[in-house]
Amino acid sequence: MAEEKSKKGKPVLEVKDLAVAYKIRGGEVEAVQNVSFDLHSGESIGIVGESGCGKSTVAWAILNFLGDNGYVKKGSVLFQGEELVGKEGEELRKIRGNSIAMVYQDPMQALNPSLTLGTQMKEVLTVHRGMSDEEASERCIKMLDRVYMPDPGNVLMRYPHQISGGQQQRVVIAMALLTNPALLVMDEPTTALDVTVEAAVLDLIAELRREFDTAIMYISHNLGVVARVCNFVNVMYAGEMVERAPVEDIFARPQHPYTQGLIRCVPKLGADKASAQLYPIRGRVPPPNDRPSGCVYGPRCDYVQDRCLQERPQVRILPNGNAVRCHFSEEIDPSEWIPSEDIKLKPSPGDVTKNEAIMTVKGLKKYYDVPGNSLKAVFGLESPKQVKAVEDATFRVPRGSTLGIVGESGCGKSTLIKTLIGLEETTDGEAEFIGHDITTALDERSNDLIQELQMVFQNPDSTMNPSYTVVQQIGRPMKRFKTVPNDQIRGEVIKLLESMRLGENYLDRLPRQLSGGEKQRVGIARALASRPELVLCDEPVSALDVSVQAAILNLLIDIQRELGTTMIFIAHDLSVVRFFSDNIAVMYLGQIMEIGPAEAIYRPAYHPYTEALLSAVPIPDPSVTQKRIRLEGTVPSALNPPSGCRFHTRCPRRALMPDGGKACETEIPPWREFENGHRIFCHLPKDTLESFDPVISLASDAEAVAAD
Amino acid sequence: MTTTTQPESTASRPPSRLSKIWKSSSIIFDSPIGMVGLAIVVFWVGMAVLSLFWTPHDPNEQYFRDQRRSAYIMTYLPWVDLEDYDEITRPDPRFLLGTDKTGRDILSRVMAGGQVVLLKTRIPLPTDDVRRQDEISALSRFLDRIAPEEWDEFVIPGGVAIWGVLGSLVVGTTFGLLAGYKGGWTEQIVMQIMDALVAFPRIVLYIVVIAALGQGDLVIIIAITVTGAPGIARLSRSLALDIKTRDYIRAAETRGEGLFYIMFREILPNARGPLLVDAMLRVGYAIFTIGTLGFLGLGLQPPEPDWGSMVNDGRELIFSQPNIVIWPAVAISTLVIGLNLFADGVREELSRYQK
């Protein structure tokens, strides 16, 4: 490390002892304290931590975009040797020039919807750099080409809404790079994107760092993403930097208990609930004006000692050059960590995939009519177009098991379960659930059926009605289905809350007095209140921080083991789905492409789409190597899905078919059957599918291969 | 799992209901504008309440035919001609704001003018039906104070403006929530009807309603309801359009809840903030409306004073005796301004509070 440092020379960005505060009503909150780090050109530093730890605040402080109520309270930010703190307006703009650029989570924040992309991109060059129009547009095209934008000349003439989200983000990145910035600040630039698109954007970022020699500051809550693009990681907790180390060390030898905790929260890809467990960090990030004295992590730390509560630890540089803010980091050995008693789960009931089916679905279809906007359509002369949101779904769900559904956004996951629960009408096909036909709409269903089929929602902020207390919301299904006599409802709600690990004192709280994780627990409790047989979970953990996510997953596992509840579980995170599900269905454009036992999905034989998905998952472990398969183009419109195999426009394996894959274009593929009900929807013969290499291999495996 | 840990929060006991209400209503004290508005509104409500028990003079007494008034004028103001309005209506220490052209005390009338608008509604009773009268006699004792002696009408608390706005709230939210939540044809039809009502000229609408139903407090309430409902329907529709996309509405649907449960128990409580603010503004408009109707001679029934009719009465003398017109006009406009300021304050604080 030492020799590397010396050759790097002067850092592009030097942040020293930064403290940022926001003025709020009746005082101020110090969102960030004591943050220091250097960033050299060609380096990329990742900033990770749970929500509210101050990651974005650091970025905004550097860019001086703290808003009306924020200001830098202490410390300095040196950019190429010049102080940014305290400078304002024109002066600041001059120092910064065009050499700092920022990319946000939402690309539409940076794009003006009413101007063409070309106008917006060229403006950067013509206005700020005084370039001529032709020169500018030439450069824009070159830059778009660099970010692998297909058909860049054409893209310049389009409006932002005419390209997909992933492409928008690429345009924003291209725009940020136009001026050749020395520093690129990215705040969760891929969080809103699908895994396959995310993978492409991350590749792009990693490449830019190498080729443009840009210094990148990359903010993310996802350790896997950071592992892929960063060479340094800065872990933030409650406004402080708690650990700074090269990316390999962070994952192999985390020094700070918080970093260790974060890593234990996320399931390793390939781990399942029967053989592994997640260990949530107890408690939650304290709000800025309520931080404990002593070590801020003290209340959540498993190694806390008296000294931690009295003396605030300072950042120390360890012999290996890594920085850590903990009194005892040398003495802590993560491999000897013992989980505390209360996160032990109930024992696994064994293999449930052989149980009798509680739900069987055959050839289920859901089409939406969309009115055309041509003149003909307006007068009703044209038959309405149809979006084929779910096509021919066939599967069975064994009692007490979990069916996971994965796929990119818009592939019909949510539509499928909305159809099952009756929020959408079925277009065609059969679906049966404990003796009831469930192709009917909700208002035709009997109360018995409604009671047995409940749902958990994605967004913790909208899952609870803001006007009612916890006990009212959980009690309502009990009252409605008369599962509990009215005078015992309160007692029953308390029991249910306790199994959600929430105390009685939550009963009379309103949703705004709960955290995201707590709201999600109440949402789960409400779904369980009518004692349903089957619970549909639509991305129940996607909006939560990793430690809360781990806690909720544990809770769901425990409930399932105790009550034998069957679940259908949607998530876009493949590690989570793998961890939580017994069976998995992979969907693409409304079509189930592969379905089978969870472990069978994650090893060959793969469907070509599953293979691509797996190779795109960001894995929080730099020692793992993944096969690199990137899909071309974007998901086609569901209004007009490709004929034959819906994946044929992007399939990287089509070349293996005789005749360049003509059959893929024209003929609907057959189901290839493997053992244990594992089925793949592909023209490729079984043995070809089986011959694919595993996508993911540990470094040790790779070395073994190399040694051969 | 029997041991209960509280993993993510350390907040203490929930506050009592009273302190919760206090806390949520106390946000208004943070807004200076809202406080000014509140003060004005409280002033007029206070005046109206006071006038139930005491006014300087009887608001309906015509003092200029009054022996005492004549005696007073003759004794202290001997130079005054009893038929000279100019002199008669002039303010003096006994009639601080003067009297109107029929000699009624303006101060008392302005004070009492708030009653019909804000505090009470008179529903005429069929005088020939004795049994009905007997039935309400228990109530009559209760309402003795604010009821006139001879029971030919039935008085309920809450002024015409208040009931009118409540009426439009009920009608407007019902249709608005229905349209917003159901969408499709229901929405089309409901909103077309509401738009048609809006498109109809207001004054003509009032005249139509009054011509069809005759005069009276109830009719004015109906007129206010009919004219106010479309606006409230639009507002509640747009709120419902937003709220119905939330997951808790999906949860209610997957619980098999009925249409009205979802409209009034799941959606309405979350729309009440903006609706409340709108209703407050609408009380202001209703007061204007009552004033306008009074001015057109279609207003509230005499003998109770009402500000609009007072302006109408004083109209002929507006140049020679402006104070007859000015005071009721000031009453109407300040009350409306007060309500607006108050509503603004509440709105501003609500939006701050939600952040």
Ligand SMILES: Nc1ncnc2c1ncn2[C@@H]1O[C@H](COP(=O)(O)OP(=O)(O)OP(=O)(O)O)[C@@H](O)[C@H]1O
């Ligand atoms: N404008 C503001 N006014 C007051 N407090 C703020 C403001 N912006 C952020 N904060 C507070 O500062 C702290 C840090 O916020 P910040 O947005 O930097 O966190 P973050 O780590 O980026 O979180 P996330 O992962 O959710 O993006 C939080 O407690 C937040 O509530």
Ligand code: SF4
């Ligand atoms: S200083 Fe103490 S409490 Fe803080 S992280 Fe280290 S061991 Fe834990």
Ligand code: SF4
């Ligand atoms: S059927 Fe053809 S296009 Fe479809 S996944 Fe198989 S190989 Fe690819």
Ligand SMILES: [Mg+2]
């Ligand atoms: Mg952030």
